[in-house]
Amino acid sequence: MERVSRMVAEKPVVIFSKNSCCMSHTIKSLFCDLGVHPAVHELDEMQRGREIESALSRLGCNPTVPAVFIGGELVGGENEVMSLHLQRSLKPMLKRAGALWV
Numbered sequence: 001m002e003r004v005s006r007m008v009a010e011k012p013v014v015i016f017s018k019n020s021c022c023m024s025h026t027i028k029s030l031f032c033d034l035g036v037h038p039a040v041h042e043l044d045e046m047q048r049g050r051e052i053e054s055a056l057s058r059l060g061c062n063p064t065v066p067a068v069f070i071g072g073e074l075v076g077g078e079n080e081v082m083s084l085h086l087q088r089s090l091k092p093m094l095k096r097a098g099a100l101w102v
Contacts, residue, residue: 003048004055008069012099013038016056016067020044023078024066030085036099038068071097 008014013031015038017024031038043049043065053064059074061067068075070093075081084090094100 001055001058004052004059007039007041007052008072008074011037011039012071012097013094014069015040016052016061016065017042018044018065021065027066027068027078027081030081034091034094034100035102036094038099070094070099 013036015024015028015031017028017040019042028038028040041052043053046052056064056067059067061074061077063077066077066081068077068081075084075093081090084093091100
C-alpha cells in the first residue's frame, strides 16, 4: 500500500494499467486526447505488478485495472472516469489537480 501511495503522488494523474486490457487502452487514449500526460504503470510489465494489483484491490479497485488516481485520490476505473467525462466533471477535476491548464 505504501508503494502505491508513493506512485500516485508522483504526478497529478496516475493510471495503473495492463497492456492486455482494452479498457485501459481506452482510458489512456481519453487522457491523451484531453492533453493530459499521466504516469502510466503497466502492471503486466512490472516485477511487482501482482503485489501492486493486490494493493489496488484492497483500496477498492474492482476490477483492478484501469485504476485512475487524480490529485493523489482514487477516482476509480473506466466506468467512473467515463461517467465524470460525460458529466463534464473530469476536466475541472484535472484542472484542480494541475494536470490541465486550459
